[in-house]
Amino acid sequence: MSSEIRRRKLDLKNGRVDLSHGAGGRAMAHLIGEIFHAAFDNPMLRAGNDQAAFDVDAGRMVMTTDGYVVSPLFFPGGDIGSLAVHGTINDVAMAGARPLYLSAGFIVEEGFALADLKRIADSMAAASRAAGVPIVTGDTKVVERGKADGVFITTTGIGVAPRDLVLSSDQARPGDKVLLSGFIGDHGVAVMSQRQNLAFETTVQSDSAALHELVAAMVAAAPQGLRVMRDPTRGGVAATLNELAQQSGVGFRLDEDAVPVRPQVAAACELLGLDPLYVANEGKLIAIVAPEAAGTVLAAMRGHPLGRDAALIGEVILDDHHFVQMITSFGGGRIVDWLAGEQLPRIC
């Protein structure tokens, strides 16, 4: 379809998305050709089919899908486009898999600036190229003004894991160690710093990153020692560990002093009365590993740029109540509970 388009038909500087861009006619072909195909260009996409066909190696197929809605769309360290690529690659990688291909579905609001759409598509393309995971098929819909917040993106990812590697959230066992790949809360703080009425000035950038190569290094280091991997996105480290505690039927004991938090993230959280353990990350992973493998895996993590600040933050314990407990830096004990609803600033 894109091969028919020779002349530019979109005003990428001042133009806006209108309903015709989603109506299936020539305008839609121009939009897809000039923005998405131009950015994501690869042979499978160029074939212009409604699906992508490919061969895969033998192994365990891994598949995931995720919708991306973020406000603001552009934030320090990334945007909804790079996030949609990284997040889905990471969800595939957390199974210990090598991500192969992505699909992308766009729901665009009428009136959205074409220049912004192009910026997002280019950012997705850059993220997908850097990760070596092409976007091979997709979909575009336009909805009336007021029916979407600018643009929503859904990405699906597919990958393949070694047949004998089974990472699953029900496999944490008492005695296992909890590894975290780096500083927490960067993404959430970077996004919050841009919010109207709550804004503050910070040099903290989103940690949005594709973690599959870090995962590959960990799998190579100790394939037998890995039990569970999870990226602590929404709800942060606290939500992820509470989920794992339920799913594995165990408890956790964390050491607050061992959890890496940047001073600016800690400060921003003080300002808004938030707890960094509940703030979102987009380029971090938690690994539950067998005690004897913890040292090897931690060393492998620290040998990768995205795991340079990795730390052992606690261990899995026997607990019928599935509490995530923490020894505070003060020496006392507390629970790191499920978040009650959305985390809201606590000020007065």
Added chain:
Amino acid sequence: MCLAIPAEVIELLPDQMARVSLGGVGKVISVALVEGVAVGDYVVVHVGFALTRIDPEEARQTLALLAEMGQLAEAAR
């Protein structure tokens, strides 16, 4: 709960406003409630307003007292 935190005044702005830094995080706040705020002062910030100035000498004394209390406990063991 009256969440309030000490921040350093780094720039005075018109209309009794000031830019403060809290561990590197910047925020523009009002200093209308505290007289004679100067750059370099630490103020206690609550809902976007400086409520009071931190007295560096008293802060030092509190820390010294804390250290002393701890030492007394050690000595008594």
Added chain:
Amino acid sequence: MKYVDEYRDGAVARRIAAAIAKAADPARSYHFMEFCGGHTHAISRYGLEDLLPANVRMVHGPGCPVCVLPVGRIDMAIQLALRPEVTLCTYGDLMRVPGSHGASLLRAKAAGADIRMVYSTLDALAIAAAEPEREVVFFAIGFETTTPPTALAIKLARARGLANFTVFCNHVLTPPAIRGILEHPDLDGVPGPRLDGFVGPAHVSAVIGSEAFAPFAREFEQPVVVAGFEPLDVMQAILMLIRQVNDGRQEVENQYIRAVTPEGNVIAKAEVAEVFELRDSFEWRGFGAVPLSGLRLRDAYRDFDAEQRFAMAEISAADNPACECGTILRGIKRPTDCKLFGTLCTPETPMGSCMVSSEGACAAHWTYGRFRDHARRNVA
């Protein structure tokens, strides 16, 4: 962070804990009330309970403005927010607080109300200036700390001619509530523990001054130590209280000397006095009506009073009768003594004031401390 991190030093804390253990007379018990939610939060968040001897018990008082806001006032705010011309601005703390029949500002927002979270009263003023066609109402809550910023916003609104800005005032005062607790330590005939002293508020005292608590030391013979909100501040204050009790002294001492003076913030007090006056009585959730404990706008500022402009009618709504917040706030019962705790009443579905905000006694115990109940049960 300067003036923060050094007051969170765990090694110093353990030494102070040893000093407390040594000072506390094993032949007696000590019941201290920390009035403020800020102290309750520090105690729970840092696990201070684990560092105190068993005979030193902290009673979590009612000093959380979100918790003590009565259901009826939330209902009034929701009704106001649902008016099509109104933009209701509020601190994030209030968004989830339940009104009657499961309503909340968060749900009202989902139903179409224009409700915006702000960090400061000045943000609400900026919205009023930017959107002159909207009636911008600031939903004001808080103690003496949060009141001066509201007063300044009202004066600025007048100076800038912002006729579309009003305040729904729910500001309350600390000393009358402490007086209420001391005058009525029992509830429905059930006697409370004799309190042996108070940890006085940190930032409230920065505004009203430590001397504001002198009457409690004199009239009620209660030791008071004004303390900062960092965990070492709280530990030091507890040690100071124990020493007062042991010495038979009843004084107002100031642990938070780096931020609190005897007279407080004179400018802030003057701004508040200019704009606000006392209400005869104001209801505290879990506590009932407390005389002379709430503020409203003076007549001179009635144009900025949302209750006047929108002719808001008082709504009175009752808490669940099984709720034990009243006895918990007086130290008569513990959160786990309440039938609703952890069953019907959790932070997701709070029934009473103590569960509403994370600074409330029940929420703090649920969120940070409930593993201790299981540990106790297992030992028993």
